Amino acid sequence: MSQPEVLETLSTLPHFRLLDPELLRRVAEGSRLRKLESGEILFRDGDPCRGFYAVRSGGVRLFRVTPDGREQVVHHLGAGQTFAEAALLNMGRYPASAVATETPTEVVEIAGEPFSRLFREEPRLSAAMVGSLCMRLISLVERVEELSLVNAGARLARHLLRQPGHGPSGRVRIDLAMAKKDLAAHLSMTPETLSRLLRRWQDQGLVETERGSVTVLDPERLLALADGA
Amino acid sequence: MSQPEVLETLSTLPHFRLLDPELLRRVAEGSRLRKLESGEILFRDGDPCRGFYAVRSGGVRLFRVTPDGREQVVHHLGAGQTFAEAALLNMGRYPASAVATETPTEVVEIAGEPFSRLFREEPRLSAAMVGSLCMRLISLVERVEELSLVNAGARLARHLLRQPGHGPSGRVRIDLAMAKKDLAAHLSMTPETLSRLLRRWQDQGLVETERGSVTVLDPERLLALADGA
DNA sequence: CGGTGCGTTGACATTTCTCAACTGTTGTGG
């Protein structure tokens, strides 16, 4: 009964990726696609909780209105992100308001009642959600630790050392998942700084760089740099 | 039957803080306190999952051993933190090894079987866990956004604007939850830089500073700074 | 063959850190 888009969107969410198709179908049954225009309000702070949401396309802004009428942005969300899970499962009311920021914006609304029941009756569902939340939590904590490092070199070194593919000691090739400029943005530095860092390390024999990959030659010294040497 | 320390530790965890006492007691029944010395192994990568853990005191390091025998640190944990929830609920095996890093280290072991059953039978428990995970997720995402800002001024401005207590427009007093040097560390800058920023803003009439609090006088211009002006 | 965008490099400006000195507060022991 539910549109194919709903099922497709849900199946790509971290929360539900590991669910078996049957269970996923049951989640989808209680869900529907909503198309919004920029500025359209999805729910308001204090509203009773109808359900939680996954962004399929476009963008959503979560905000609170302060006592003096000012709008405080809590969060921006884009495709593939979910929100208001906690509101649904714990609080019964939305703790912030949500508005679409683009035209068109598509969201999947996972209705509260059928979902809550499913959540209660199907431990596989709650376990999957806890699992996906833990995973994201871990990667975010790592990200915070990475970004907390003061100097750009330490951030890059640490990032490289964390990548998988650290096979035999010495000569470890790491495939960059993104373009260098995106990596730079991820590490909160400019592409120029990234380029110069890699250049210097290459001159010092620490790494080799090719298109789309970096080969670590001396993990020891790189580790020292990551610790802030 | 369970030690009072167990109940006390569990009750301070975000996961369980909102649980009613009866349910908390049942979680505690399946838990026990373990005292470890530095270097003592709690579990190894690949072991079947006995349960998950909360650190009560001391520290725990999670690590993986790479194919070439190198030890890769995945994570450090301190008092009040939990780990291996996802391993327990989804995977059945630990994806990393855990070792105590201090003497003494106390952890509460929440045994897998009683807890899993409780998790399956008590939606309040799973809902509380999902809720606490969502909260932490949100605050971490905000932290990442904050740290991603390139210049120190933007990070500080954004941090101030996010604090609660924004009452009447203009003149908003914000009580600092921590000492200035800790705030500086939180924002990944030196105390000197923080001091100079506040000094400059004070001279420009943007804020006033007292011991332990900052009063925002001109939220508008501060917002511009947070956006990177 | 040209255009477009990424990556690199250089010169320069700015921010931020480091080091050092100084101030004020707090807490402590005599």
Next chain:
DNA sequence: CCACAACAGTTGAGAAATGTCAACGCACCG
């Protein structure tokens, strides 16, 4: 109650890291 140590916070000067702007090469794609 006072001297004094310990520590947070401030301020200044200079160094280092990083960003900005501009130019260029190179690959990829129509």
